[in-house]
Amino acid sequence: xASVEELRAKIQQLEEELQAEKxxxxxxxxxxxxxxxxxxxxxxxxYSRLMALKRMGIVDNYERIRDxxxxxxxxxxxxxxxxxxxxxxxxxxxxxxxxxxxELANMNRLFxxxxxxxxxxxxxxxxxxxxxxxxxxFETHNYNITTMENxxxxxxxxxxxxxxxxxxxxxxxxxxxFEARMAINMxxxxxxxxxxxxxxxENAVSGHxxxxxxxxxxxxxxxxxxxxxxxxxxxxxxxxxxxxxSLPTTMGVVAGLLVQNTLKYLLEFGNVTHYLGYSALTDFFxxxxxxxxxxxxDSFCRKCQEEFQNQQALNPSSEVEEIKEExxxxxxxxxxxxxxxxxxxxxxxxxxxxxxxSGISYAYDKPAEQQQIPExxxxxxxxxxxxxxxxxxMAKMKSL
Amino acid sequence: xASVEELRAKIQQLEEELQAEKxxxxxxxxxxxxxxxxxxxxxxxxYSRLMALKRMGIVDNYERIRDxxxxxxxxxxxxxxxxxxxxxxxxxxxxxxxxxxxELANMNRLFxxxxxxxxxxxxxxxxxxxxxxxxxxFETHNYNITTMENxxxxxxxxxxxxxxxxxxxxxxxxxxxFEARMAINMxxxxxxxxxxxxxxxENAVSGHxxxxxxxxxxxxxxxxxxxxxxxxxxxxxxxxxxxxxSLPTTMGVVAGLLVQNTLKYLLEFGNVTHYLGYSALTDFFxxxxxxxxxxxxDSFCRKCQEEFQNQQALNPSSEVEEIKEExxxxxxxxxxxxxxxxxxxxxxxxxxxxxxxSGISYAYDKPAEQQQIPExxxxxxxxxxxxxxxxxxMAKMKSL
Numbered sequence: 041x042a043s044v045e046e047l048r049a050k051i052q053q054l055e056e057e058l059q060a061e062k063x064x065x066x067x068x069x070x071x072x073x074x075x076x077x078x079x080x081x082x083x084x085x086x087y088s089r090l091m092a093l094k095r096m097g098i099v100d101n102y103e104r105i106r107d108x109x110x111x112x113x114x115x116x117x118x119x120x121x122x123x124x125x126x127x128x129x130x131x132x133x134x135x136x137x138x139x140x141x142x143e144l145a146n147m148n149r150l151f152x153x154x155x156x157x158x159x160x161x162x163x164x165x166x167x168x169x170x171x172x173x174x175x176x177x178f179e180t181h182n183y184n185i186t187t188m189e190n191x192x193x194x195x196x197x198x199x200x201x202x203x204x205x206x207x208x209x210x211x212x213x214x215x216x217x218f219e220a221r222m223a224i225n226m227x228x229x230x231x232x233x234x235x236x237x238x239x240x241x242e243n244a245v246s247g248h249x250x251x252x253x254x255x256x257x258x259x260x261x262x263x264x265x266x267x268x269x270x271x272x273x274x275x276x277x278x279x280x281x282x283x284x285x286s287l288p289t290t291m292g293v294v295a296g297l298l299v300q301n302t303l304k305y306l307l308e309f310g311n312v313t314h315y316l317g318y319s320a321l322t323d324f325f326x327x328x329x330x331x332x333x334x335x336x337x338d339s340f341c342r343k344c345q346e347e348f349q350n351q352q353a354l355n356p357s358s359e360v361e362e363i364k365e366e367x368x369x370x371x372x373x374x375x376x377x378x379x380x381x382x383x384x385x386x387x388x389x390x391x392x393x394x395x396x397x398s399g400i401s402y403a404y405d406k407p408a409e410q411q412q413i414p415e416x417x418x419x420x421x422x423x424x425x426x427x428x429x430x431x432x433x434m435a436k437m438k439s440l
Numbered sequence: 441x442a443s444v445e446e447l448r449a450k451i452q453q454l455e456e457e458l459q460a461e462k463x464x465x466x467x468x469x470x471x472x473x474x475x476x477x478x479x480x481x482x483x484x485x486x487y488s489r490l491m492a493l494k495r496m497g498i499v500d501n502y503e504r505i506r507d508x509x510x511x512x513x514x515x516x517x518x519x520x521x522x523x524x525x526x527x528x529x530x531x532x533x534x535x536x537x538x539x540x541x542x543e544l545a546n547m548n549r550l551f552x553x554x555x556x557x558x559x560x561x562x563x564x565x566x567x568x569x570x571x572x573x574x575x576x577x578f579e580t581h582n583y584n585i586t587t588m589e590n591x592x593x594x595x596x597x598x599x600x601x602x603x604x605x606x607x608x609x610x611x612x613x614x615x616x617x618f619e620a621r622m623a624i625n626m627x628x629x630x631x632x633x634x635x636x637x638x639x640x641x642e643n644a645v646s647g648h649x650x651x652x653x654x655x656x657x658x659x660x661x662x663x664x665x666x667x668x669x670x671x672x673x674x675x676x677x678x679x680x681x682x683x684x685x686s687l688p689t690t691m692g693v694v695a696g697l698l699v700q701n702t703l704k705y706l707l708e709f710g711n712v713t714h715y716l717g718y719s720a721l722t723d724f725f726x727x728x729x730x731x732x733x734x735x736x737x738d739s740f741c742r743k744c745q746e747e748f749q750n751q752q753a754l755n756p757s758s759e760v761e762e763i764k765e766e767x768x769x770x771x772x773x774x775x776x777x778x779x780x781x782x783x784x785x786x787x788x789x790x791x792x793x794x795x796x797x798s799g800i801s802y803a804y805d806k807p808a809e810q811q812q813i814p815e816x817x818x819x820x821x822x823x824x825x826x827x828x829x830x831x832x833x834m835a836k837m838k839s840l
Contacts, residue, residue: 047447054454061461071544071554081683083543084557089644090548092685096643098721121550125688128548143483144471148490148528150521150550153572154471157484172553243496244489245710283481285492288525289703293696300689300720310645310721320700321498321710325725 073174077103077130086173087130099307106175108209108306109202111135113185113194113224115161117286118238118247119214120151121295126176127169129303133177134169135201135208136162137194139184149288177203186223195227210302211235214295216284225260228252229340232347234305238298244285245320247294249301249313255344257314258330261337290320473574477503477530486573487530499707506575508706509608511535511598513585513624515561517686518638518647519614520551521695526576527569529703533577534569535601535608536562537594539584549688577603586623595627610702611635614695616684625660628652629740632747634705638698644685645720647694649701649713655744657714658730661737690720 042050071086079091093099110131112123115138123134138161142152156164162180170178179201185194201208211233213224221237228235232254240247252259297316304310314329332345442450471486479491493499510531512523515538523534538561542552556564562580570578579601585594599607611633613624621637628635632654640647652659697716704710714729732745 042444044442044444044447047444047451050451051447051454054451054458058454058458058461061458071547083545086544086547086554088545088683089686092683093644093687095682096685098643098645098685121692124550125692128550128688130548144486145481145483145488147471147486147572148530150524150528154486172547243498244493245498282495283488283492285496285498286489287493287700287703288528289696289700292521292525292692293700296689296693296696297723300687300693301723303687303689304721311723313723316723321704323697323701323711323713323716323725323727325723327723 070171070174077106090129099309102307104307105130105303106132107203109133109135110302110306111137111198111201111208111211113137113211113213114215114220115165116140116146116214116216117149117288117291118240118295118298119212120149120161120165121292122212122214122238122299123165123169124151124172125295125299126302127173129299130173131176133179133201133203135197136165136178136180137183137185138162138165139182145283149286149291184220185227186219191223191227194223195231198227198233199231207231207233209306212298212302213237214298221260225252226338226340229254229259229261229338229344232344236298236301236305238294240286240290240294242284244287244290246318247290248315248317249294249298250315251301251305251312254341255332255346255348258332259336259338259341261341262333263330287320290318293318293320470571470574477506490529499709502707504707505530505703506532507603508610509533509535509602510702510706511537511601511608511611513537513594513611513613514615514620515565516540516546516614516616517549517688517691518640518695518698519612520549520561520565521692522612522614522638522699523565523569524551524572525695525699526702527573529699530573531576533579533601533603535597536565536578536580537583537585538562538565539582545683549686549691584620585627586619591623591627594623595631598627598633599631607631607633609706612698612702613637614698621660625652626738626740629654629659629661629738629744632744636698636701636705638694640686640690640694642684644687644690646718647690647720648715648717649694649698650715651701651705651712654741655732655746655748658732659736659738659741661741662733663730687720690718693718693720 074087077087077091078085079088079094081088090105091102093102108131110126110133112119112126112134115123115136119136119138123136126134140161142156142159142161142164144154144157146152147154151168152161152164153168160182162182166178166180169176179197181190181194181197183190183193185191197208198211199207211224211228213221213235215221215224221239224235224237227233234251234253237250237252237260238248251257297318301312301316305312313327315327317324317326319325332341334342334345336342336345474487477487477491478485479488479494481488481492490505491502493502508531510526510533512519512526512534515523515536519536519538523536526534540561542556542559542561542564544554544557546552547554551568552561552564553568560582562582566578566580569576579597581590581594581597583590583593585591597608598611601608611624611628613621613635615621615624616639621639624635624637627633634651634653637650637652637660638648651657697718701712701716705712713727715727717724717726719725732741734742734745736742736745
């Protein structure tokens with residue numbers, strides 16, 4: 041039998057081990073909350089480099105960041121990095137929505153770590169993010185927004201989830217399937233909520249962001265999918281032993297462009313881009329704007345269009361950016377953009393994609409030199425006032 | 441005095457607490473090494489989404505990634521994310537160079553966490569990265585590469601730091617000052633080592649990457665700085681109570697573009713971009729290529745040029761991309777690019793930058809509409825064979 045002395049020695053040893061373990065444990069360390077953002081240039085100030093944006097003449101009042109609430113829907117490869125960037129920028133409040141669990145198969149993208157495998161994505165994300173910046177307020181929802189009941193709750197949180205019970209300032213869509221995008225689109229049209237859609241193609245080498253202002257720009261239902269999805273999410277694909285490719289690079293770039301435009305939108309600096317694409321194989325970044333479709337299937341979109349036009353008529357001098365592009369049917373060009381109107385998602389889905397496994401289709405066209413669908417090449421000069429086609433101009437640009 | 445029973449109870453309690461603490465402690469969890477990369481689509485396979493790049497027809501042989509060694513010089517806002525992306529992609533070996541410590545002031549950028557404040561950046565990075573992917577080999581150097589002795593050691597590690605003692609496959613410059621860039625340039629010219637330079641401006645809203653192949657493309661000394669720096673790093677600035685601004689978005693985008701081009705270079709897919717800029721205020725991404733300067737100050741650059749030309753003469757059919765742009769002196773245009781030749785860094789440094797604190801200058805021109813330096817506007821049609829200027833073409837592109 042052990043002597044009291046031996047037991048005491050054992051206790052001391054355990055206490056030391058426990059302390060060492062606590063010291064090593066990141067979740068017990070961290071920093072204190074900071075009441076007011078300061079510009080002071082000291083090593084201990086996590087906001088000095090952000091407040092420097094004022095001195096540099098980029099942002100008038102960076103501190104306002106704390107007044108804003110952003111909802112991030114989908115906390116995967118793009119959404120998690122998006123949430124981390126906003127957290128490190130000191131956003132006021134974040135709402136996170138996801139129903140998925142972390143898996144080791146997610147480790148090829150940024151943010152999640154191996155020990156989080158099995159945890160819900162929103163729970164794992166909140167823990168890491170709160171630790172990185174305890175000044176941010178978090179609200180997480182571990183559910184699928186596309187079921188009837190959850191959809192209603194989701195919409196109510198968008199309407200009332202702001203810091204003082206008001207609507208959130210912006211919704212960021214970082215989901216990986218068509219159904220969820222349509223749900224976000226429906227909710228945002230109904231409550232006239234601005235949002236930014238984002239996406240990465242299944243072959244991992246292209247992506248995009250798209251700002252949607254109900255009634256003012258095309259909604260997700262107005263111009264069916266620049267992102268074509270077959271309403272099959274990763275889970276379904278996996279059961280068939282097939283999965284989409286992904287890269288931390290493409291997703292990091294898309295998250296970076298998404299949050300950069302979010303900061304420009306919230307803090308009012310630079311120009312917020314309506315649509316920005318990223319084609320990784322050629323480092324090509326097409327931009328464009330799209331007007332809403334007057335015959336959009338979504339009645340709330342049509343209602344927002346009416347409201348927007350009435351408002352414009354009453355206040356013609358208001359500073360609304362001119363959207364130049366008209367709807368063009370099936371025009372393809374060197375920009376790699378397809379402007380689509382009066383075309384259903386089914387039309388797009390049915391296009392041939394012979395190299396891909398069943399259930400997967402490319403979200404983006406391949407670069408022009410690889411295109412094999414003859415009816416898509418050529419054309420494209422209908423809108424040129426000086427009779428010069430986009431293709432001609434692109435050729436000239438390239439020759440420079 | 442406590443009874444033996446009480447002591448035993450205490451021991452049991454401590455043992456339970458210790459176990460709980462160990463369970464929470466991320467550094468005691470993690471995953472086992474994986475011998476061979478597999479394409480199997482199961483939740484537990486961290487490589488399934490990367491190997492899917494083969495099935496998607498993007499990369500022929502993704503497993504080759506394990507054969508490559510990359511050196512990352514500078515483990516700050518860009519370098520740390522760069523190293524994390526390469527780690528998650530399963531790179532064979534990473535060499536990390538930095539002499540700085542983590543501070544809370546770094547928390548506005550991705551990667552480092554509050555509890556790492558005070559640790560050396562390379563040590564903190566290695567710990568996190570090894571935990572994320574134990575299959576990657578790491579070699580870290582906690583020193584400043586610009587001192588004479590360290591420079592020699594740095595160069596020897598570039599030459600012999602590969603997995604089997606051979607040269608590394610690529611050097612990535614993620615440093616924040618001119619002196620370090622010149623040191624990397626000098627080393628890479630001397631040993632004919634390809635590298636990619638990266639940079640983010642002091643106002644945090646623009647950045648670039650630039651592939652440098654000694655003798656084939658302009659080196660960092662050939663066309664003095666697209667990035668203008670005054671040879672003053674962050675440390676010096678801070679002493680004066682001034683610091684550069686930074687954003688996780690811009691740095692994340694630059695790191696993403698850098699690693700994406702690294703993957704394209706190593707795994708031979710898509711086109712590796714020679715120079716790619718990112719202007720966040722307008723989401724503008726200029727690209728270009730530059731020939732080396734035959735009168736470059738760096739004698740090793742001139743030697744590499746000679747070797748390259750001899751090689752070309754012997755093997756004229758080799759697939760070298762044509763570099764079209766000629767050197768242009770002080771041309772400015774809507775692209776936001778300035779092609780500079782026969783101009784010393786001092787000339788550029790002396791340009792007026794009235795809004796900035798002493799010791800800081802913009803690394804990039806502001807967008808054209810904000811430019812206030814008259815001698816920089818206009819011009820730009822010298823190289824157009826059809827007599828149409830870049831400005832004219834840009835105007836037409838914009839009007840589309």
